[in-house]
Amino acid sequence: MDVVRETNLGIGKLRRGKVRDCYQLDGHILLVATDRISAFDVVMPNGIPNKGKVLSRLSKFWFDKTSHIVDNHVVTTEVEEIIERIPELADKEKLLRGRTTLGRLAQPIAVECVVRGYLAGSAWTEYREKGTVAEVEMPEGMLRSQKFDTLLFTPATKAESGHDENISIGRMKAMIGRGLAEQMIEASLKLYNFASDYAATRGMLIADTKFEFGLLDGKLILIDEILTPDSSRFWLGENYKPGEDQQGFDKQPLRNWLQKLTDQGKWDKNPPGPELPEDVITYMSNLYKSVYKLLTGEDIA
Template sequence: MTTLPGDAAPDPQPEVPGWRPLHAGKVRQLYTSTDDPSLLLLVASDRISAYDHVLATPIPDKGALLTALSLWWFEQLEGWGLVRHHVVGAGPEHGVPARFAGRATVARRLDMLPVECIARGYLTGSGLAEYRATGSLAGVELPPGLDDGDRLRSPLFTPTTKAAVGLHDEPVDEAGVAALVGAERGAQLRDVTVELYSRGAAVAAERGVLLADTKVEFGLDPDGDPADPASLVLGDELLTPDSSRFWPADGWQPGRAQPSFDKQYVRDWLTSPASGWSRTSAEPPPALPDEVVERTRARYVEAYERLTGRRWQ
């Protein structure tokens, strides 16, 4: 857990019949089944983190929104034929306790691979910083003169290491990935990650949304052959505003930071004079104003509704 001194504590993990607390992270809780050790319960809270801090003010419905959106994408994935996913189900018939209804999923336990798999279709964030420093991204030389928000000629695989708790992930090239998981598995991670991004970007584009980049995580089926490509399974979440950058297509304008469907309002307020807080401060961030909470929640709701075509209840 990377919560810093003085930050809001993660949600307590209550004892739940049939499930044993395994880990409490910044914004999610993890349980293991007391009856079947191959099953996990992933619970998403309404807490929100920014600049390595867990904020004291939750965003109502955030955990349920991200869970519902991720489940919707997993449904799409089943028709793509790319890779299996880890979700067993999200209802009481699958073992989700009533107290976690709507914000938890039951999933198969995987042997997780030590790579954060990232695909980028647009230049922004840490990718932009790397390009400005080196002229390249993940070892791929890019044309000169690119700016914040520019579309790349083709999606790039820009993986990072999966750092230990309290440390930061570090960029790694394909050779580095091969050193971690083997050349064949590394190539599979690249190909599947880029294809997942491309499929997701196409779906989002139909709904007036640009998918700038996304992060996915993979593991191996403990019951499968580790050398078999079919043993690869997609874990964690899929194409949510917490794992991806989504931009409204009608607001896209390269050369500046883009409006996005995530915690942008939180970041903007925290770094504004109105918050009275600095990223270099030893103090934790202050409580969020109601307006920032409401606008942030509205962006998560809009992302869900635009991508799925469903009304948020």
């Protein structure tokens, strides 16, 4: 099994995100989804087999399905076409296949658009402590994982530390302008509704998800990845039980394993991350593969 942790394509300007290697070209961006995995904002030393392919192909799957709602950055994910456009990549076909997106280079908007359908994750933690979600008062007595009566839109910015920081919708409007903010909110809610209707036909719930937008020639487009297990919390409908923590398809099992190490004083949540044991790697790989199969009906590899 080939695991890709890092690429060096020798083209354009390289910027490594936590997961994607991004090559900035003239007017385009080549995004290579590696098999890197991060938790607590630290990239782990091991790759997760098939993870990059799941993220890349699942994003493409959703971009195709949602382009009637909002335009997206995808030019192509076909490696042959990518090589035709960038001949320097001719000998990288095997490396790039299934994990690469050629996108239109946009100006990323520094506000992440989080849509929440269910009370989970950091929203649950905040609610339990303060009765609020993203500082907005919520009804009393809500259960863990309970469905919200109306969708919540909880924007966030990337703070200096790289950690996400919730901001209010008012702050979002002040930062990027009211018109643009309203467009992003409307598009995000429509995307969530469309995707959760589709997911329901596959027996899945989308507890929450995050979108990133960019501007291209003054127009709003979707960029990065969408509706993947890294950006979303997927639950199995048949196992859904309000009042309990749901076993999802996200990085929680990895976080739990890491938290145990931290509790034992063996890791302080600073880089470098600890070497992951084989069973954790296999478990996570299977999780990514199974969510792809559940949502698309197809095998990843």
